[in-house]
Amino acid sequence: MLKTFPLGGVHPSECKLSRQSAIRYMPVPEVVTIPLAQHIGAPALPIVKKGDRVVVGQLIGRSETFVSSLIHSSVSGVVTTVDMFEGPQGRRQMGVTIKVEGDEWSPEIDRSPEVVRECTLSPSEILKKITEAGIVGMGGATFPTHVKLSIPPGKTAEYLIINGVECEPYLTADHRVMLERGEEVLIGVELLARCLGVRRTYIGVENNKPDAIEHLRKLASKFDNIRVVPLKVQYPQGGEKQLIAAITGREVPSGALPVDVGCVVQNVGTALAVYEAVQKNKPLIDRVVTVTGQGMVSPANFMVRIGTSMREVVEFAGGMPADGAKVVCGGPMMGRAVSNLEAPITKGASGLLIFDRKDALRKPEGSCIKCGKCVEVCPMGLEPYLLNVLSRKHRWEECEAAAAADCIECGSCSYICPANIALLDYIRWGKSEVMKAIRARNKR
Amino acid sequence: MDKLIISPSPHVHGGLSTNRLMGDVLVALLPAFAVSVWVFGVSALLVTAVAVASCVLFEAAIQKWALKRTDTLLPAVLTGVLLAFNLPSNIPLWLVAVGSFVAIAIAKMSFGGLGRNVFNPALVGRVFLLVAYPVQMTSFPEVVDSTTGATPLAMAKGALRSGQSVSDIMPNLDYLQMSLGQMSGSLGEVAAIALLLGGVYMLIRRTITWHIPVAVLGSMAVMTGVMHASHPETYMDPMFHLLSGGAILGAVYMATDYVTSPMTAWGKIIFGVGIGVVTVVIRVWGAYPEGMSFAILLMNACVPLIDKAFRPRRFGKNHHRK
Numbered sequence: 001m002l003k004t005f006p007l008g009g010v011h012p013s014e015c016k017l018s019r020q021s022a023i024r025y026m027p028v029p030e031v032v033t034i035p036l037a038q039h040i041g042a043p044a045l046p047i048v049k050k051g052d053r054v055v056v057g058q059l060i061g062r063s064e065t066f067v068s069s070l071i072h073s074s075v076s077g078v079v080t081t082v083d084m085f086e087g088p089q090g091r092r093q094m095g096v097t098i099k100v101e102g103d104e105w106s107p108e109i110d111r112s113p114e115v116v117r118e119c120t121l122s123p124s125e126i127l128k129k130i131t132e133a134g135i136v137g138m139g140g141a142t143f144p145t146h147v148k149l150s151i152p153p154g155k156t157a158e159y160l161i162i163n164g165v166e167c168e169p170y171l172t173a174d175h176r177v178m179l180e181r182g183e184e185v186l187i188g189v190e191l192l193a194r195c196l197g198v199r200r201t202y203i204g205v206e207n208n209k210p211d212a213i214e215h216l217r218k219l220a221s222k223f224d225n226i227r228v229v230p231l232k233v234q235y236p237q238g239g240e241k242q243l244i245a246a247i248t249g250r251e252v253p254s255g256a257l258p259v260d261v262g263c264v265v266q267n268v269g270t271a272l273a274v275y276e277a278v279q280k281n282k283p284l285i286d287r288v289v290t291v292t293g294q295g296m297v298s299p300a301n302f303m304v305r306i307g308t309s310m311r312e313v314v315e316f317a318g319g320m321p322a323d324g325a326k327v328v329c330g331g332p333m334m335g336r337a338v339s340n341l342e343a344p345i346t347k348g349a350s351g352l353l354i355f356d357r358k359d360a361l362r363k364p365e366g367s368c369i370k371c372g373k374c375v376e377v378c379p380m381g382l383e384p385y386l387l388n389v390l391s392r393k394h395r396w397e398e399c400e401a402a403a404a405a406d407c408i409e410c411g412s413c414s415y416i417c418p419a420n421i422a423l424l425d426y427i428r429w430g431k432s433e434v435m436k437a438i439r440a441r442n443k444r
Numbered sequence: 445m446d447k448l449i450i451s452p453s454p455h456v457h458g459g460l461s462t463n464r465l466m467g468d469v470l471v472a473l474l475p476a477f478a479v480s481v482w483v484f485g486v487s488a489l490l491v492t493a494v495a496v497a498s499c500v501l502f503e504a505a506i507q508k509w510a511l512k513r514t515d516t517l518l519p520a521v522l523t524g525v526l527l528a529f530n531l532p533s534n535i536p537l538w539l540v541a542v543g544s545f546v547a548i549a550i551a552k553m554s555f556g557g558l559g560r561n562v563f564n565p566a567l568v569g570r571v572f573l574l575v576a577y578p579v580q581m582t583s584f585p586e587v588v589d590s591t592t593g594a595t596p597l598a599m600a601k602g603a604l605r606s607g608q609s610v611s612d613i614m615p616n617l618d619y620l621q622m623s624l625g626q627m628s629g630s631l632g633e634v635a636a637i638a639l640l641l642g643g644v645y646m647l648i649r650r651t652i653t654w655h656i657p658v659a660v661l662g663s664m665a666v667m668t669g670v671m672h673a674s675h676p677e678t679y680m681d682p683m684f685h686l687l688s689g690g691a692i693l694g695a696v697y698m699a700t701d702y703v704t705s706p707m708t709a710w711g712k713i714i715f716g717v718g719i720g721v722v723t724v725v726i727r728v729w730g731a732y733p734e735g736m737s738f739a740i741l742l743m744n745a746c747v748p749l750i751d752k753a754f755r756p757r758r759f760g761k762n763h764h765r766k
Contacts, residue, residue: 010458012456241760245759326449326455327448332455337450355449355455359456367559369465372707373460403758406758414454416458418462
């Protein structure tokens with residue numbers, strides 16, 4: 001029996017169209033716009049100005065706040081503007097625009113292809129390097145990695161769990177990284193484990209990637225205490241709380257953090273970034289992006305420099321299909337629809353998914369027949385039908401009592417609803433009102 | 445390029461629809477319908493056709509002129525079939541239309557239409573007819589030569605009341621014949637095996653879960669089993685109760701109606717046990733020979749409370765402590 005999480009779940013068609021496509025390096029674009037807020041926490045402040053020359057890997061943004069992340073240039077060239085630009089959902093935000101000249105890398109970065117396993121750094125030195133490389137959670141949540149690795153006093157991390165689940169349909173970025181960069185990922189994992197001082201490390205991979213499981217298992221035999229765990233193909237297997245429960249049987253209580261049950265979860269892409277930062281001195285300046293969709297001529301995986309416009313990435317992948325009508329940044333279950341294709345690829349952008357008009361539109365809402373399917377599939381054990389009604393009636397206190405704040409926004413309820421009710425739209429609203437109320441209470 | 449379409453996640457849907465769920469139930473009812481036509485002949489077809497047509501007509505008319513909202517009509521088709529399955533095949537057809545009116549107009553649309561009714565519409569229609577037109581509702585055509593048109597439940601109840609013992613009644617009953625549809629009864633209650641077949645289909649299609657049917661039939665079997673074991677001459681055995689009086693029709697198709705049943709697994713089990721117990725109480729000690737319809741309607745009324753009392757298990761409640 002394959003391990004899985006204890007409650008709910010759905011199984012959307014996997015549609016991993018680009019699984020066979022090896023990661024290709026996308027050419028360096030002519031212009032990049034690097035946002036100063038690509039992470040959860042305080043935005044970085046620019047430390048370059050118009051006219052400055054920068055090289056690949058040079059620091060261009062920083063913040064004194066702990067929960068924040070450093071921003072580096074992904075190209076070499078001249079800074080043309082440090083100003084507001086329109087983000088992928090139309091919201092204006094700060095970014096550094098650089099006109100590319102050549103491809104000159106910062107001299108500290110080791111660009112040789114050889115894999116370096118030897119590491120004599122202490123845990124605090126590893127953490128320092130990770131902080132300086134501006135690494136964030138690359139599964140999409142973009143939580144600063146150094147914050148996650150700084151275990152609060154009085155708590156201990158027993159297990160490091162590496163998320164290679166990639167339970168979102170269509171996305172194959174992590175799958176390709178595990179296949180092609182497996183050894184580097186495992187060295188990154190080893191570094192993370194050393195940094196945390198954990199007893200054991202698990203790598204969770206959904207069982208629809210048997211090649212990756214076999215490959216990592218073979219490699220893991222050369223490492224101590226790394227165990228590859230095949231998991232049932234069930235969404236949202238890669239949700240942090242679900243993954244911890246599937247592998248360790250421990251459930252993170254409502255409002256608590258993974259470390260409260262002795263676990264730290266990191267994505268495989270993050271592990272690769274950690275390897276590059278610690279062993280190669282390379283800050284986080286590029287990432288693997290899956291460009292896919294039923295209408296795409298050749299769905300594929302690309303290594304893209306942070307700051308490259310989404311339009312250029314789509315074009316490099318063969319261009320928008322004639323009837324392409326919707327672009328989703330991330331997976332189809334949790335990704336965000338893009339209104340502005342000129343916006344840049346950021347550290348958390350795991351994929352660009354293109355839908356044609358027919359697939360882009362929702363079906364009209366019908367009447368709730370109380371079938372209970374939403375309750376059945378909710379991985380958090382909530383009552384989506386109830387939260388939906390409470391939210392629509394603005395009954396926020398009751399939303400809080402019904403644990404709206406526990407919703408992980410996985411979308412299983414909306415996905416299964418036979419009446420096409422936009423359950424998650426309204427639950428999200430209720431959740432944000434509840435969180436607002438909780439924050440206001442805590443301030444007082 | 446045109447403007448891009450945007451919407452919040454999720455961006456894909458599983459393809460499940462209310463029509464598919466209702467269609468599954470209708471397909472599951474086909475074997476029992478076939479048995480019904482085989483046993484009762486063309487009158488079974490007629491009763492079902494009139495029930496379905498009038499249910500759909502009332503539903504569509506009230507949607508259009510009163511609710512000013514359009515919902516799918518397939519649930520009304522299902523209500524029509526289920527109502528027909530609860531009627532004798534020789535009922536006057538105008539009464540079928542009256543029952544359909546009560547089911548749709550009063551029990552469903554006056555609450556606001558699809559998904560908003562408290563009671564199972566088909567059962568409200570049936571119970572109304574049973575109370576208002578008891579003669580037409582309890583005279584069944586003769587199916588087996590030896591019986592006189594009374595259902596097994598009515599026959600057994602009458603016999604026990606008149607002082608006969610269970611062993612006096614048993615020679616008149618053939619469980620194999622009963623499970624194949626060779627007994628008196630309403631259209632859909634007679635074919636236990638065909639009804640169970642449809643139930644298995646719905647379980648495989650995940651249209652329903654096992655909780656309600658197992659809870660209803662299980663609690664009936666346990667309760668009548670204990671009674672029969674302690675007083676074998678006073679109380680009929682569990683097999684008799686499960687095969688007669690629409691127990692399977694009620695447990696598998698009527699009690700599992702989404703709108704009028706609880707949401708969670710434990711809620712469904714409590715709901716089902718309630719139906720089973722009330723059914724047996726009415727059958728054994730009540731005035732009516734059968735109690736399934738009343739039991740389901742009674743438990744329908746408890747559903748909002750059951751939903752409040754039996755919440756799903758929340759994630760993180762029984763977490764591992766270090």
